[in-house]
Structure formats: C-alpha cells, structure tokens
Amino acid sequence: MPMSQKDLFQRGSLNLIIKITGQLLNLALIPIYVEYLMPSHYGVLNVGYVYLNFFVIFAVFGMNESITRFYPSANDEDKGRIFRTAMLFTLLWAAILFAFHLLFLKPLTLLFMDDIQWQAFYRLILLVAFLEALNLPVTMMYHVEKRNGLYALALLGKNSIKLILSWYLIKVTRDGIEGAALALLSGSVVYFLPMARLKPGRLVGPISFKWLKKLLNYGAPFLLTSLAMNALFQIDQLIIKFLKDFQSVAVYGMAYKLGSAIQYINTAFALVWFPHLFSVKRDEARQLIPRTLFNYLRVVLPVAIGLTVGARYFLPYFLPDTYRMAVSIIPWVIWGYVAYSLSDFLGAGLFINLKSHRFSFAALTALLVNIVLNMLWIPVYGVISAAWSTFISMSLLSMLTFIWSQRTFKISFGGQPWARLLGAFVPPLLVQFLPLPFPDWLSGLLFSLWMMGAAYKTGAWQAVKTLLK
Incomplete structure (x- = not known):
C-alpha cells in the first residue's frame, strides 16, 4: 500500500531533524579548523577527508545498496543473515584494503600529502576509514529497522565527541591535524555503541553464502557508480591540490562543506521514500514520484535560496581574509x-526497471566533464x-538520468x-545577483523577507509544519 505524502514526509522529517542537527555539529568544526589550523594544514586535512571517503566506498562494495x-x-x-553477512564481508574486505595501504604508507603519503611528516596523520585517517566502512552498513540498519532513536543517538553522539575532542586536541593541546584525526577516530568508535540495542538475532548467528552471492551480485555494480559519484563530489579538491596548493584546497574545501550541507535535506527524504518506491506498484510509482518531487522542492528551494543569501550577504562578516573567496x-x-538531488526523482525509473547501469554511465559522463572543465579552468580562473x-x-547528471x-x-x-512554484522562487534567486544600492546586511535582510513571502505563497510553510508535526 503506497504511503501518503504526509506520512512519507513526516518520516523523512525525523531523518531531516537528526541529520541537520548532526550536520550543525559537523559544521561547528569549521571555525575550529579555520581559527587554529594553518590554511595549508587545513588543506592537508581536507585531502585526508577525500581519501577517507574513497576508501569507505571501495571497502563497502555496494553492501549498503544491497x-x-x-x-x-x-x-x-533472513534479515539477520543479510546484516551479518554484509558486516562480515565489509570487515574482511576493509581489513585487506587497510593492510595494503599500510604496506605503501610512505609513497602514498608523499603522493597525496607532499611531505613525509604527515605519515602519522595518514595512518590515522586510514584507521578512521576502516571504521567508517563498518559504520555504513550499521547506518542502513538503523534506517531499514526504522530505529530513528538509535540513529539519532549514534550520529549525534559521534559528532558531539568529534566536536569536543577537536576543540580540545587542536586548541588546547595543539596536536594539529593529528588531533583532528584522533577526534574523528573517537567519533567513529562511538557510532557503534547504539547498535547493541538492535534485536539480538540481527547481530549474532550464522552468515549465508547464498545471501553473500546475492548481495554482491546486486551491490557490486553500484561500486562503480558510487566511486564515480564520490569523485564527482570531491575530485575537484584533489585536482586543486595538484594544480594549486594546500591553502587553495583549504579555502575550497571549507566552502564546499558549507555549500553541500543542502544535500542533507535530500538524503533525509531519500532514505525514506526511495526504499518505499520498491514496495508499490508501477502505476502507483508513476504518481508517487512527481508528487514527492513537487513537495520536496517546496521545502528545498526556500532553504537553498536562504543559504545563498546568507553566504553572499552575511558570511563575509565572519570570515578571515584568507577564506573570503x-x-x-x-x-x-x-x-x-x-541540481544533483533532482536525479533521485527524475531518474527513479532506472532503478525501478533495474537499469541502474545507465545511471552509472550518466555519473561517469558527468565526472569526465567535471574533470576536463577543472583541468582547463582552474589554471586560468582559479x-x-x-x-x-x-x-x-x-x-548534466540529472538531465541524462531523466532522458534515459x-x-x-x-x-x-x-x-x-x-509554474507557480518556479515563479515564486526564481525571481528572488536571480535578482540578488544584480548590484543593489544597499549595504550587504540590508540587501540580505530584504531578500530573506522576499524569500519567506514566496515560501508562504507556495505553501512551503505548510509543508514544513506537516514535517514537524
């Protein structure tokens, strides 16, 4: 039976609140990094983050999708067998990758960090990556078991520990990026603790080679897609590192973290509505997808415009000169x-018809375009x-997935x-890029009021009220 839009979005709202709170704790790390780390060292830390994410995706091998x-x-x-089998495979495969990286620790440190002094930091990042690979199947369990309370406890506990220890190890004990990595490691350990409250049958019992084969057959093809998507998100920081310097990576990485926070709205709802999509009939899915997209945009557009206004008109008052770009x-x-979040809706038919390989082609095409543009433009335009x-x-990714x-x-x-939705939000988005005869703070305030009026007109406030009931 298809879930109503109200029920769908209310379940999504729980994930949204949890993720936004967790993300705020993550974003609170940025002032610590900016204030107490040298920009070049912050750039090294960002490269470590990028490497960590690639390691995790390769180690998980699509098990989260399965x-x-x-x-x-x-x-x-079978639910217990699925989880235990996925966790054991991830543990063994991640351990093999971890050992392989340790064998080549010195040359990899020189390649990505440019200086052997960062070898201890790189080793810590690898250990964090190993634990984060195990965190991902656990995250999927919290969601598919609908244990939002456990997920909140895990995520908020993890990010709180990261924040507290980062402040202490970076500001007080002056341990630099090694301290930042130790804080990340502690958070990754804390994330496992609520897992003990899952059903005992989920954690203890036999594994299944039949399920292992099934999980790998379904999940392995997603590996290429996941790697392509992660590269699409983060390869630019590695390119900046090789074409520019670590200080440039720090500036771009900080801006990217702030800008990409918008994705948590999409992720929160996708974790609810996307699995639900597989439980309804095809004709019901055809009706569900446009309705969910419209209601999603009613929420995300005013938030995106609000964040844009905040970045342009208010953030400069809080940034040091080094980070003004x-x-x-x-x-x-x-x-x-x-734009990327639209691909979940516009390309949903690819997953319903088990044509996910076409999404992979779209992701690879978008990645190739991204790399070429970065290589051509960064040396010229910065x-x-x-x-x-x-x-x-x-x-481009969303356009290709929609067509296919x-x-x-x-x-x-x-x-x-x-037309009503776009007519309400496109004008305030475009007009703010025109030169205005007002101080920045006043321009930001005026655009914020305009955006709130547009949100009220389109029913976005009602959508938010529905989410928070």
Whole structure:
C-alpha cells in the first residue's frame, strides 16, 4: 500500500531533524579548523577527508545498496543473515584494503600529502576509514529497522565527541591535524555503541553464502557508480591540490562543506521514500514520484535560496581574509547539489526497471566533464571555476538520468503547479545577483523577507509544519 505524502514526509522529517542537527555539529568544526589550523594544514586535512571517503566506498562494495534493496522484504530470519553477512564481508574486505595501504604508507603519503611528516596523520585517517566502512552498513540498519532513536543517538553522539575532542586536541593541546584525526577516530568508535540495542538475532548467528552471492551480485555494480559519484563530489579538491596548493584546497574545501550541507535535506527524504518506491506498484510509482518531487522542492528551494543569501550577504562578516573567496564558491555548490538531488526523482525509473547501469554511465559522463572543465579552468580562473564545474556536471547528471529514465519508465510530471512554484522562487534567486544600492546586511535582510513571502505563497510553510508535526 503506497504511503501518503504526509506520512512519507513526516518520516523523512525525523531523518531531516537528526541529520541537520548532526550536520550543525559537523559544521561547528569549521571555525575550529579555520581559527587554529594553518590554511595549508587545513588543506592537508581536507585531502585526508577525500581519501577517507574513497576508501569507505571501495571497502563497502555496494553492501549498503544491497541492504536497502533486500532487507525490507526479507523474513525475520533472513534479515539477520543479510546484516551479518554484509558486516562480515565489509570487515574482511576493509581489513585487506587497510593492510595494503599500510604496506605503501610512505609513497602514498608523499603522493597525496607532499611531505613525509604527515605519515602519522595518514595512518590515522586510514584507521578512521576502516571504521567508517563498518559504520555504513550499521547506518542502513538503523534506517531499514526504522530505529530513528538509535540513529539519532549514534550520529549525534559521534559528532558531539568529534566536536569536543577537536576543540580540545587542536586548541588546547595543539596536536594539529593529528588531533583532528584522533577526534574523528573517537567519533567513529562511538557510532557503534547504539547498535547493541538492535534485536539480538540481527547481530549474532550464522552468515549465508547464498545471501553473500546475492548481495554482491546486486551491490557490486553500484561500486562503480558510487566511486564515480564520490569523485564527482570531491575530485575537484584533489585536482586543486595538484594544480594549486594546500591553502587553495583549504579555502575550497571549507566552502564546499558549507555549500553541500543542502544535500542533507535530500538524503533525509531519500532514505525514506526511495526504499518505499520498491514496495508499490508501477502505476502507483508513476504518481508517487512527481508528487514527492513537487513537495520536496517546496521545502528545498526556500532553504537553498536562504543559504545563498546568507553566504553572499552575511558570511563575509565572519570570515578571515584568507577564506573570503569562499563567499563566491558556496552558492555554486548549493545549487549544484540542488541540481544533483533532482536525479533521485527524475531518474527513479532506472532503478525501478533495474537499469541502474545507465545511471552509472550518466555519473561517469558527468565526472569526465567535471574533470576536463577543472583541468582547463582552474589554471586560468582559479578555484572558483571548480564550483562552476560542479554545478555544470551535476546538472548534466540529472538531465541524462531523466532522458534515459523516460525511455524505460515513462512518467508524466504534469499535474503539479510547477509554474507557480518556479515563479515564486526564481525571481528572488536571480535578482540578488544584480548590484543593489544597499549595504550587504540590508540587501540580505530584504531578500530573506522576499524569500519567506514566496515560501508562504507556495505553501512551503505548510509543508514544513506537516514535517514537524
């Protein structure tokens, strides 16, 4: 039976509140890094973050996708087998990758960090990556078991520990980026603790080679897609490192983290509505997707415009001169992620018809465009051009997934008042880029009021009220 939009969004709102709170704790790390780390050292830390994410994706090997696909419809006994099998495989494979990296620790440190002095930091980042690889299947379990309380406890506990220890180890004991890595490591350990409150049958019992084969057959093809998507999100920081310097990586990485925070709205709802999509009939899915997209945009557009206004008009008052370029980067990243989030809706037919390999082709195409544009533009226009490339490549991804999805699973996106929605939000978005005869704080205030009026007119406030009931 299809879930109502109200129920769907209310469940999504729980994830949204948890993720936003967790993200605020994560974003609170940025002032600590900016204030107490040298920009070049902060750049090294950002490169470590990027490397960590690639390690995690390769170590998980698509098991998170397999859990999402098979766990909800499995019987109680098989649910335990699925989780235990996925966790054991991830543990063994991540351990092999970890050992391999340790064998080549020195040359890898020189390649990515440029200086052997960062070898201890790199070793810590690898250990964090190993634990984070195990965190990901646990995250999927919290969601598919609908244990929002455990997920909140895990995420908020993890990010709180990271924040407290980062402040202490970076500011008080002056341990630099090694201290930052130790804080990350502590947070990764804390994330496991609420898992003990899952059903005992989920954690203890036999594994299943039959399920292992099934999980790998479904999840392994997602590895290429996941690597391509992560590269699309973060390869620009590595390119900046090789074409510019670590200080440029610090500026861009800080701006990227602030701008990409918008993705947590999409992720929160995707974790609810996307698995639900597989439990409804095809005709019901054709109706569900446009309605959910419209209601999603009613929430995300005013938030995106509000963040853009804040970045342009208010953030400069709080940034040191070294990081002022971030003000120009953040809006491009915000709208790049909004464009990317559309692919979940516009390309949903690819996953319904088991044509996910076409999404992989779209992701690889967008990645190739992103790399080429970065290589051409960064030496000429600087790090701001990496944000342009992000917006263009993510828009291309959504466009390609829409075209290919429509060929396999035709969906009519009519029947929703799109003109009213876009007519309310596009003008304040465009006009703010015009020169205005007001101080920045006043311009920001005026645009904020305009945006709030547009949100009220389109029913966005009602949507938010529904979410928070």
